[in-house]
Amino acid sequence: MPLTTPFHPRVASANRVGLWKHWAGYLIPPQYQYSLTAEYYGIRNSVSLLDTTPLFKYRITGRDAARFLARVLARDIDGCPPGRAQYTCWCNEGGFVLQDGVILQVTEGEYWLTAADPTLRYFRVVARDMGAEVDIEDVSRAFGILALQGPHAYDVIRQLTDDVTSLTYFGATKTEIRGRSVIVSRTGYTGDLGYELWIHSEDACEIWDALMQAGQGHNIVPIGTTALKMARIEAGLLLMGADFHSARFAWVDAQCETPLELGWSWMFRTLEDDDRAFIGRAAIEAELRDKSSRWTTVGLAVDWHEYERVYSAAGVLPPRHEVYSESTMSIYRRGTKEWDYAGYASSFTSSSLLRTPLAIAKLPLDLAKPGTEVDLEVTVIRRPENVLARVERMPFFNPTRKTAAMDEGAAV
């Protein structure tokens, strides 16, 4: 039987459609109500509550914790001082991405990490090999995680704790809600204003109830993973298993991707000035030096008129309502040659808010410049058709509230 999260009693009664999926061995609703769009607008219009417990969770402490993290993580852990969170990734020696995740340094020397796949043993092996005095603890079952995301997220959470007011984007703190100790970070996978809460499993239902109560006047909506995934494309956030795969379970290099190929070169801006000895550094340096990236990851906005046209010409309506796909869609160069393969889209959604079909795509470097035009293959009545799409800088949607200061009583 699949595991259930500590929020399961609440999740089960809120799930009104009887749909469940397995996420990392846990039972999770892909949606709670028939309208995915209503859940999606929970994220963009009011406030949403997501059970994201199936993520693997680790607590990393000990004298050499920072030294260990500086070695194992590809992004500079110095950028994550106490009270901060950081989006990061870790690579193998070949410079290929093993995973991405968010790390928090809540108090000095105490780090908390979420990851989509288990990484306890891998981290322990690295720690042992470098002789680091570090304690890596799998706390996956000890904590549940809730994501409270949307324009009213602050209005909801501030009713329960004062400590969030000063919390800036990617800030993290320990606090208490209804007398229960929780960790709150101003992070999320939606690209919106929001918070993520690490909650002791035994307090799970109590905190869920507190948030739902506080959210009542703000139209709080429990959301499943599908609405979340629609939002994350707008936010330009990659999903392991869709937009890239862990090098750990690859058969050949063609299945692996480097952080540069994933568009994370911003993580390595200071590489020239530092001497961080992280795993994969030599390969990444060589890739930067030799410009040997095989492709890069970009946002792609489909031309609305063309999208309408190819479907209309066939006598059908263009699919725009609740479209989300992780199927590979081929991309071709525009020019004289027909079907001149260039790359592919790894995720696709039709954004209700932005009124545009959007994709996350892999393209050769010469096609990566914003504004570059390519053809995206869509299926119209089971036949392949090309539609014009343009490379666009991600995130596609980036509201100021995501990073704005939350002053006491501020309206959103």
Next chain:
Amino acid sequence: MSGVDRYDAIVVGAGHNGLVNACYLAKAGLNTLLLERRHLVGGATITEEVVPGFHFTTFSYAISLMRPEIVKDLELVKHGMMVLPLVNTFQPGLDGEYLLLGADSDANYHEIARHSAADAEAARDLDHLIARLVRALKPWMDRIPPNSRSSDPADMAALAELEGWYEALDPDVRAMLERFRTKSAAEILDEYFESDLVKALYASSGIIGSRCSVRDRASGIVWLFHKLGEFDGDPGHWGFHKGGNGGFTQVLARAFESFGGTVRLNASVAGLRYEEGRSTGVELEDGTVIESDLVVSALDPRQTFLRLVDPEDLPEDLVGRIRDFKFQGTAAKVNFALSDVPTFPGLEGREDIFRGFTNLGPSIDYLMEAWADCEAGRVSRRPFVDCCVQSTIDPDMAPAGQHVMSCFVMYAPYHLADSDWETERDNLGITVQETIEEFFPGFGELVLHREVVTPMDIEQLIGLSEGNIFAGELLEDQLFLNRPAPGWNQYRTPISGYYQCGSGTHPGGCVTGGPGWLAAKQILGDREA
């Protein structure tokens, strides 16, 4: 065709490799006679209705390594081939603990994580690495191996190709191959796991059918060998043929018939007839002579080279090598007819736990204690038992609601120090039943019938020397370039027109069909040349 005493080809022994070989020869248009000493085809791959309604896989009991090309070439699906998935693996402990692994990778992660989260992660790494290695090895399973003693340009080229292949392996994959070649199963597992229950589950693959302990270097190769198969392309997984493994050889028999082949049962071959180094036919025990320029032995190397022909007529080094070929069977079977499925305390009513292998051998120490008895020349007092309640998968194996349980038992050494197998037969059955009782209290009350198959039975009934289930140990110096002997690993023999196609040739034991198929390839190639 019966009554004709001359055939284009005679295959001696209707084990699954003899059947596969005979199918290929018949399909190529040769008038082929398949001779079987017993009253049924299948050799070690048979299903017998020992008690009315209860169908026992007397010897071989699961399938994984069957070469997919053979299935297509011989149109086996058309003849009824149906391999059912073994969806679960159940590893009970003696302390109420257990591991129940199934078809879902995430669920398996959490199941192993109950014992160790690090091990759950390690299992993924190890499984992936083994799958990569198996993929790399597959082409060598499916071709006639190079001859290391030949100066023929084709063989020299094949050996160079082998070297090139090895050099080109991904370093991680090559390192894993070297681990299997140079380390024991237990040593490899110590690198990956901390939980004894998890280690023991993996380790048991390293001893199946072999005279070695999990701490013996030889166990690495044995483990790898058992991972070389697949179920529907899913590497390392095993299946169970409809009607038991005997159901599979019946499929082969139907295919053989469809290609126009002739089977003669109760026809025990006394020897090969040959003149001036050329095969002329065979002579049966009853004096019947059947002529053929082409005779293929599907028997093991000892029978093929030392019994069917006069060793005096063979090169001394080959004879010496075959005399030294290690058989030393150490496995037995105990098969049960049961009134119900056994019950594991805490998992009452869970019949599904038996839909796969149930592995009795919960720790490395347990497996080593079993080995200590074997080394001392006696049956393990607490044996490793691989159980398969096949009727939980195939309802036609037993009357409704009742069950058959195939138990593969280690160790039961062919050579007993202070006893003989007639004396030990009952003792073996009782020991196995008592062992199962330890894990599944109340088991004894379910037993309707118990069949004991000793290594001596395996030798005497189906002719596998010393009861070795692989027709010779899966030792590195008895595999691939060396199976059954360097220079004689390409299915030919020193006698022209006399070939070998049993599990004592590459790729080796288990129901692979590989030896029968590759031998046919060699034979048909030689005829064209």
